[in-house]
Amino acid sequence: MTAASTSAICDFVLLDGRDSVCVAARDLPVGARITIAGKTLTLPAAVPRGHKIAIASLNVNEPVLKFGQIIGFASAPIAPGDWVHTHNVAAGQFSRDYQAATAVPADPAPIAGHTFMGYLRPDGRAGTRNYLAIISSVNCSASVSRAIARQFDATALADYPHVDGVVAFTHGGGCGIQFDGLQHRIYDRVLGGIARHPNIGGYLLIGLGCETATIGHLVSEQRLFQINGHRSSLNAKGGAVVNGAAPRRPAVLSIQDEGGTRRTIEAGARMVHELLPEVNAWRREPISASKIVLGTNCGGSDGASGVTANPALGVASDLLVAAGGSVVLAETTELYGAEQLLTRRAKTPAIAQKLIERIEWWEWYAGVFGCVLDNNPSPGNKAGGLTTIYEKSLGAVAKGGSTALVDVLQYAEQITTSGLVVMDTPGLDPVSVTGIVAGGANIVAFTTGRGSCFGCKPAPSIKIASNTPLYERMIDDMDLDAGTILAGRAMSEVGQEIFAEILAVASGKKTKSELLNLGDEEFVPWNIGPTL
Secondary structure (H helix, E strand, C coil): CEEEECCCCEEEEECCCCCCEEEECCCECCCCEEEECCEEEECCCCECCCCEEECCCECCCCEEEECCEEEEEECCCECCCCEECCCCEECCCCCCCCCCCCCCCCCCCCCCCCEEEEEECCCCCEECCCEEEEEECCHHHHHHHHHHHHCCCCCCCCCCCCCCEEEEECCCCCCCCCCCCHHHHHHHHHHHHHHCCCCEEEEEEEECCCCCCCHHHHHHHHCEEEECCEEEECCCCCCCCECCECCECCEEEEHHHHCCHHHHHHHHHHHHHHHHHHHHCCCCEEEEHHHCEEEEEECCCCCCCCCCHHHHHHHHHHHHHHCCCEEEECCHHHCCCCHHHHHHHECCHHHHHHHHHHHHHHHHHHHHCCCCHHHCCCHHHHHCCCCCHHHHHHHHHHHHCCCCEEEEECCCCCCCCCEEEEECCCCCHHHHHHHHHHCCCCEEEEEECCCCCCCECCECEEEEECCHHHHHHCCCCCCEEHHHHHHCCCHHHHHHHHHHHHHHHHCCCCCHHHHCCCCCCCCCCCCCCCCC
């Protein structure tokens, strides 16, 4: 990446020597001049920050290159200096070369000594927070679950200083679905993943009683049991023992069996009171950074996201993988057009094929509803300078760093492998992160260029701004400013800062979204099939 500057902030960034465009690093007015490759270009139109400037002549249908890759095709003649955006570029279709495992990176040199203060759970995973969860099996029990949780505010938890909160995990589904069908299995994975999540110290399950996604099915399929007040999963033989204790079923309530909402709320409150001392008994202790499972996500991206915040997060991702941790890259619809870069990095051809199958499934799935994947970028993304899904994806994939791809997971599937994994999720932020967190991510790094305010209990969400004006304008929501890269700060330095922030937040430092008590509304399981 190269940049040119006439002030404290550079005028433009050239990401790859093969590119036919550069990126404006600040608002450039009509008549502004930039010098690149020994040539001075005069801009015939104003170019906003994050938008693209042509540095070569392009004929109609000629590919436009950014990141050294195709981001679309000229839909009108383009001259050097022209503003390049939706008025003269279209996504089009092109065949990607799906080479499988042909450029597998060597494993990074291990780095030792990085630790955080977390909660070491009996199953060997580590929590970065310690919540008590009230989990609804169906929308019909959502109001009851919330009514119980509301009773346990900061005042009510004053005697339990090691409990981060009582959170109701509610959703809009759980019935009107095929029993044991695809949607039912997604609900089971999501709800089971929250129940066993390392950031959950205890939980209560609440259902109506007649829903399709019954609690009995959830407990059985997800093997949710508790031992001596601690959560566990049964082994393949249906049994588990911790310190000689036999497993017991989790705390469960059925509104119909309890005799209605009021009685269920009263019973639920009593159960929470009984669980709180057990949850409060957990204590933080030094734990290796290898126990961190980092979920990554973009939200409200702009033209600077793929230049600053995403690649800087990629540096931090590489550091975490070198420390033995796991990094999750998701939002399959926002990998579209960049998946060929990941197939080359796959450890094996079989892993590459799993990703290709997910891409092909998404093409089919979108087509069923008359959609195209280039419906993304959103209007906000386009206002920020992103023209096509290919451009957005090439910037988004940078969050995953440069290490080998070691697995491709289904939505909310448990993350059990160290290294970089892809989880198949939609691009919609709450739905995507719900799957990542349900899969076991104990912390989330969330990049934004337009200004997402995303929180996601029970996992803390670190917000990374792609540009300094956003960081300064939304200082109460942004945790870190990656826009300093455009002012000359080294990418590696910002990446190190993000890595340090991950360790600090994992140890208990509150993120901006936590200080604002955000994150109760963002639990949104993926609704993938018909409502029957």
